[in-house]
Amino acid sequence: MSHSRDLSRGAAAVGSATTDTVHGHQGLLLEEPLLFEIDNPGAIGVDLPDPGDFTPRLGGVARQGEIGLPSVSEPEVVRHFTRLSQKNYAIDMGTYPLGSCTMKHNPRLNEKMVRLPGFANAHPMQPDSTVQGAFELIDGVAHWLKELTGMPAIAMSPAAGAHGELCGVMAIRAALDDREGGPTTRRRILVPDSAHGTNPATAAVCGFSVDAIPSDARGRVDVKAFADKLDDDVAGIMITNPNTCGLFEPDMIEIAELIHDAGGYFYCDGANFNAIVGRVRPGDLGIDCMHINLHKTFSTPHGGGGPGAGPVVLSDALAPFAPVPWVVHGEDGFSLVEHADDAGDAKPFGRLKGFHGQMGMFVRAYAYMLSHGRDGLRQVANDAVLNANYVVSCLSDVMTPAFDGPCMHECLFDDRFLKDTGVSTLDFAKAMLDEGYHPMTMYFPLVVHGAMLIEPTETESKRGLDEFIAVMRALVDRARAGDSDAFVAAPTMTPRRRLDETAAARQPILRWSPEVPTAEAAE
Amino acid sequence: MRYLPLTDADRSSMLNRIGVSSVDDLFVDVPAAARFDGTFDLPDHMAEFAVEGHMSKMAGRNTTTADVPSFLGAGAYRHHIPASVDHLTQRGEFLTSYTPYQPEISQGTLQALFEFQSMVALITGMDVANASMYDGATSCAEAVLMARRVTRRNRALVSGSVHPHYSAASETQAKYVDIKIDICDPDLDGTEDLTDQIDDETACVVVQNPGVFGHVRDLSPLAAVCQEKGALLIVVVTEAVSLGAMQSPGEMGADVVVAEGQSIGNPQGFGGPYVGLFAAREKYVRQMPGRLCGETTDVDGKRGWVLTLSTREQHIRREKATSNICTNAGLCALAFTIHLSLLGENGFRDLAMLNHARASQLADRLADVDGVEVLPEAFFNEFAVRLSKPAGEVVDRLAARDVLAGVPASRLYGAGTELDNILLIAASELTTFEDMDALVAALSEELS
Numbered sequence: 022m023s024h025s026r027d028l029s030r031g032a033a034a035v036g037s038a039t040t041d042t043v044h045g046h047q048g049l050l051l052e053e054p055l056l057f058e059i060d061n062p063g064a065i066g067v068d069l070p071d072p073g074d075f076t077p078r079l080g081g082v083a084r085q086g087e088i089g090l091p092s093v094s095e096p097e098v099v100r101h102f103t104r105l106s107q108k109n110y111a112i113d114m115g116t117y118p119l120g121s122c123t124m125k126h127n128p129r130l131n132e133k134m135v136r137l138p139g140f141a142n143a144h145p146m147q148p149d150s151t152v153q154g155a156f157e158l159i160d161g162v163a164h165w166l167k168e169l170t171g172m173p174a175i176a177m178s179p180a181a182g183a184h185g186e187l188c189g190v191m192a193i194r195a196a197l198d199d200r201e202g203g204p205t206t207r208r209r210i211l212v213p214d215s216a217h218g219t220n221p222a223t224a225a226v227c228g229f230s231v232d233a234i235p236s237d238a239r240g241r242v243d244v245k246a247f248a249d250k251l252d253d254d255v256a257g258i259m260i261t262n263p264n265t266c267g268l269f270e271p272d273m274i275e276i277a278e279l280i281h282d283a284g285g286y287f288y289c290d291g292a293n294f295n296a297i298v299g300r301v302r303p304g305d306l307g308i309d310c311m312h313i314n315l316h317k318t319f320s321t322p323h324g325g326g327g328p329g330a331g332p333v334v335l336s337d338a339l340a341p342f343a344p345v346p347w348v349v350h351g352e353d354g355f356s357l358v359e360h361a362d363d364a365g366d367a368k369p370f371g372r373l374k375g376f377h378g379q380m381g382m383f384v385r386a387y388a389y390m391l392s393h394g395r396d397g398l399r400q401v402a403n404d405a406v407l408n409a410n411y412v413v414s415c416l417s418d419v420m421t422p423a424f425d426g427p428c429m430h431e432c433l434f435d436d437r438f439l440k441d442t443g444v445s446t447l448d449f450a451k452a453m454l455d456e457g458y459h460p461m462t463m464y465f466p467l468v469v470h471g472a473m474l475i476e477p478t479e480t481e482s483k484r485g486l487d488e489f490i491a492v493m494r495a496l497v498d499r500a501r502a503g504d505s506d507a508f509v510a511a512p513t514m515t516p517r518r519r520l521d522e523t524a525a526a527r528q529p530i531l532r533w534s535p536e537v538p539t540a541e542a543a544e
Numbered sequence: 545m546r547y548l549p550l551t552d553a554d555r556s557s558m559l560n561r562i563g564v565s566s567v568d569d570l571f572v573d574v575p576a577a578a579r580f581d582g583t584f585d586l587p588d589h590m591a592e593f594a595v596e597g598h599m600s601k602m603a604g605r606n607t608t609t610a611d612v613p614s615f616l617g618a619g620a621y622r623h624h625i626p627a628s629v630d631h632l633t634q635r636g637e638f639l640t641s642y643t644p645y646q647p648e649i650s651q652g653t654l655q656a657l658f659e660f661q662s663m664v665a666l667i668t669g670m671d672v673a674n675a676s677m678y679d680g681a682t683s684c685a686e687a688v689l690m691a692r693r694v695t696r697r698n699r700a701l702v703s704g705s706v707h708p709h710y711s712a713a714s715e716t717q718a719k720y721v722d723i724k725i726d727i728c729d730p731d732l733d734g735t736e737d738l739t740d741q742i743d744d745e746t747a748c749v750v751v752q753n754p755g756v757f758g759h760v761r762d763l764s765p766l767a768a769v770c771q772e773k774g775a776l777l778i779v780v781v782t783e784a785v786s787l788g789a790m791q792s793p794g795e796m797g798a799d800v801v802v803a804e805g806q807s808i809g810n811p812q813g814f815g816g817p818y819v820g821l822f823a824a825r826e827k828y829v830r831q832m833p834g835r836l837c838g839e840t841t842d843v844d845g846k847r848g849w850v851l852t853l854s855t856r857e858q859h860i861r862r863e864k865a866t867s868n869i870c871t872n873a874g875l876c877a878l879a880f881t882i883h884l885s886l887l888g889e890n891g892f893r894d895l896a897m898l899n900h901a902r903a904s905q906l907a908d909r910l911a912d913v914d915g916v917e918v919l920p921e922a923f924f925n926e927f928a929v930r931l932s933k934p935a936g937e938v939v940d941r942l943a944a945r946d947v948l949a950g951v952p953a954s955r956l957y958g959a960g961t962e963l964d965n966i967l968l969i970a971a972s973e974l975t976t977f978e979d980m981d982a983l984v985a986a987l988s989e990e991l992s
Contacts, residue, residue: 066886080922113636139603145815154605324875371716376815394589
């Protein structure tokens with residue numbers, strides 16, 4: 022009787038801040054069991070016609086026996102997922118200053134456009150003549166991205182930022198192999214110690230070893246340390262710009278010259294492009310490739326963890342090695358190059374995924390680009406940077422900025438201001454949950470102790486920022502007043518309080534199975 | 545500008561507070577040589593209705609599978625998506641949140657992921673599944689890399705039954721990390737026997753079921769050989785609905801199952817975004833790529849969910865991570881979960897049998913057309929046919945007659961091979977008898 026079990030298991034446990042109710046609900050905060058626990062055999066959420074007469078042709082491998090999926094009607098499914106949704110924080114609800122993730126407003130026009138039947142119902146392998154509008158859209162997004170970055174070529178197929186990194190570093194590898202007429206002898210990729218984890222992980226899955234470049238006292242790449250590492254073993258460098266400390270790398274042009282003189286290539290991680298879009302063309306800095314997270318700068322929704330899209334702009338040196346497929350424009354309109362044999366002089370390094378790229382994200386991004394226009398996008402960068410600097414100016418007297426001077430679109434604090442309070446960065450973040458905020462990025466970048474990386478984005482109003490700032494100041498006051506117990510206990514008002522991640526990893530329960538709820542129901 | 549809340553008055557008061565006179569002063573770290581003061585070859589901003597008008601015209605220049613009879617498949621399928629799926633995935637709490645780094649305020653996403661993982665494990669017949677990959681092809685590539693980690697062997701054998709995009713993505717991912725990939729010739733007749741090619745160096749055997757040409761096979765004998773040789777059997781499924789009608793890959797002895805989940809809850813959308821399924825035996829869980837959601841309790845003893853085993857992942861392990869993946873396909877996984885919840889046990893099986901029935905009925909009709917030979921004897925909802933003329937040309941001519949006849953093998957393998965006359969034809973619950981008649985009539989005329 023798994024569906025009749027007590028939903029509120031433990032709700033009234035000792036020390037709970039919540040009130041004891043029959044099912045554990047707290048007003049509008051509704052408990053919800055797993056779908057498997059509301060299984061009601063015989064119920065169904067779809068109606069299907071009888072198939073009529075047919076000859077089964079499953080060759081003796083027809084499924085026998087139950088799968089074990091729950092059976093639930095449509096109203097119950099709608100209620101289930103609506104209740105689940107209400108346990109999430111989201112951009113639509115409030116400030117989401119998760120540094121390096123660019124949690125900006127996701128316009129609903131984007132969603133409407135991607136649902137146009139001409140896009141939603143197009144199959145990726147239709148004859149070219151029937152999907153000219155789809156090719157036109159991909160070509161249009163490609164043009165915008167090349168224009169905004171000042172780069173001559175683009176690979177559209179990568180599915181997310183890290184996939185774009187893969188694309189860029191593989192292009193570097195292919196170019197080196199081509200130049201050397203065989204597998205390159207260059208084994209190292211240089212990556213600053215402040216980089217996202219995806220950078221070293223990507224270099225590794227492309228067969229390179231990773232050599233960390235230290236940051237200097239200004240939070241930038243230490244150019245001398247970088248130059249000292251250059252030799253004929255270096256394949257390239259991966260630099261995020263603006264970097265993960267929220268700072269522009271002022272020596273990009275010099276770094277580009279140095280890496281090129283040493284025979285390597287320059288990968289720029291474009292995760293933070295939002296800070297400079299319309300003001301700086303990365304191509305002018307001498308880079309060879311850069312991915313662009315459409316789910317960051319170009320407002321496609323983050324969706325609880327994707328899907329994203331990570332097109333990669335390429336220099337003339339790397340363009341010939343771009344992966345298939347790509348769109349070309351000829352006398353008969355648009356068509357697609359899908360096979361290396363049809364690629365002319367190009368030498369594609371391969372294929373990264375099925376079909377042609379994250380079309381649904383291209384449509385959303387295009388709606389956003391057209392809405393903002395070239396003028397609006399420059400204003401995006403201006404306001405993103407203004408908002409971040411405003412936060413710093415209003416918090417720097419009570420919190421401790423990691424670096425002096427203006428920041429770009431995100432501002433980085435360390436935990437010196439919490440010294441001797443008994444409150445950690447984690448505790449501080451958890452206290453923000455009770456105040457109704459998603460916390461900033463914590464403990465990243467790794468180069469700053471107890472890092473707190475705040476990215477407001479340009480879609481926060483001044484009023485919203487002032488409220489956020491007031492909360493942050495109040496929390497600092499409370500920490501300094503010696504109220505560390507409250508921080509350590511936080512959060513207390515969220516759908517769940519702190520969860521035992523150690524237990525989760527020690528004995529992983531990664532799926533529902535019929536035995537588990539039965540045993541637990543007997544508690 | 546409608547997406548930008550700051551007014552000029554706000555900007556001016558904020559600049560005052562910061563103590564600078566203009567926003568340009570905040571960009572002082574950008575060297576002069578890096579500043580762009582030119583003019584982009586791009587339009588200025590547009591009203592919402594203007595964008596909508598422009599893009600609607602663009603979309604209108606496509607003739608889609610909803611407009612005319614369509615028999616396209618080959619890894620992307622046309623299925624009905626219940627209205628509630630799209631409604632629920634558009635809820636801002638799902639749509640506009642991110643990876644659940646703060647579990648206390650992300651239980652909705654986490655519980656849905658836990659349900660997703662549970663459902664994927666059930667339909668594939670595996671012990672565990674991750675929280676999604678980009679798509680089926682990248683999932684396949686990651687499985688090949690995982691097989692190397694598990695077996696410490698360097699050779700992958702890819703069956704000729706595998707969709708060329710999947711084998712190409714795997715080959716691309718493997719080429720720079722010293723994995724030797726052997727891709728077999730296209731298995732057009734479904735009789736491929738890999739036994740002799742599996743040796744002590746083989747990390748994995750990758751096979752697709754139903755195969756790219758539609759053949760449905762019992763993989764148990766192949767699984768037995770793999771087990772004997774110590775190689776992992778990776779089973780690819782490009783049409784997830786087939787799992788409702790066929791014995792699961794797990795029942796046949798698969799070690800890893802990678803699948804494209806688009807068919808359940810996600811539109812064809814001209815190729816993406818889709819959702820890669822990745823499921824495996826429990827003993828491989830710590831070698832798996834991607835996010836995993838696990839059950840635990842909070843300090844009050846209440847059940848809850850967190851991302852777990854993250855020491856496999858790039859944000860902790862950096863260059864030693866099992867994969868470089870970060871953002872995956874969360875919202876598509878949610879759509880998959882909601883649609884499969886609506887289907888449930890009986891609906892999923894009935895939907896699968898309805899698909900199979902329509903394909904079987906279509907095959908019967910096509911068997912009577914001169915110049916068309918249906919190749920597989922056993923199939924699910926898609927099968928290869930050999931035409932008396934090159935399939936690419938036939939498809940183009942039928943498109944001009946408003947029938948999307950299917951995917952010519954030349955789209956997948958390139959033109960100029962012995963597969964030029966092969967056409968892949970798919971049916972689904974949306975295929976009507978009128979659609980079938982239209983295809984039969986058009987093919988009869990073109991091939992006569």
